[in-house]
């Protein structure tokens with residue numbers, strides 16, 4: 001997303017904020033910082049840490065024409081398996097973290113044009129074969145794991161800010177995403193790594209190949225980035241986007 005924005009919006013300054021957890025790769029950021037010096041700033045920090053958030057928001061202000069106009073909120077704990085082991089850290093980062101970001105934006109970025117909350121199709125839980133259209137935005141949220149539950153809770157907070165404060169929220173619910181530089185706790189990079197190491201992949205005696213229909217359920221990251229950009233710039237609130 002950062003690369004896309006830098007390449008396509010040369011008149012904007014992009015600020016990346018991340019606490020650099022186990023799945024982050026600092027060389028990705030260093031590369032972008034080097035290539036787009038002057039257009040990109042990386043800020044190290046945690047959404048849940050007030051001091052980090054005050055520092056982040058001190059970078060924006062009307063005096064030096066650095067108003068914050070768009071927030072793309074991707075930061076989250078995302079590994080479903082880990083959410084069975086340490087679910088409270090998911091609540092902290094995904095729910096409290098989102099709430100803090102909403103609150104800071106509301107109070108310190110009054111001119112904000114859009115707050116794009118990147119959620120997941122997992123908030124719907126298991127899909128039903130009886131639904132001719134699949135899941136749509138009005139479907140009930142029935143998350144079936146702690147990760148998805150925290151994403152659903154974060155969505156509800158976003159929704160409440162739209163209702164209560166007319167806050168410019170847009171929520172996306174994409175299905176699984178894969179792409180370059182993805183950390184191999186996600187299925188595609190993990191499987192590619194295993195295949196490169198000479199392992200064969202089997203599931204329930206069916207051998208997966210790259211032509212398996214399963215792969216059709218995954219979205220290439222650039223498709224998702226394009227969809228997020230398109231929906232955030234084209235329409236006005238409020239609505240949900242599933243893709």
Ligand SMILES: NC(=O)c1ccc[n+]([C@@H]2O[C@H](COP(=O)([O-])OP(=O)(O)OC[C@H]3O[C@@H](n4cnc5c(N)ncnc54)[C@H](O)[C@@H]3O)[C@@H](O)[C@H]2O)c1
Pocket residue numbers: 017018019020021022023024045046047048073074075076077078079093097118119120121151173174175176177178183186
């Ligand atoms: N990967 C997918 O298949 C997929 C599908 C649908 C939705 N999403 C959503 O997209 C977003 C990004 O997913 P991803 O796969 O790139 O995740 P990821 O786990 O690879 O990266 C998440 C990033 O968020 C940062 N982060 C977590 N908690 C933070 C905090 N408290 N403060 C600051 N930074 C914090 C981490 O350091 C990490 O760099 C998530 O919100 C996820 O729910 C992902």
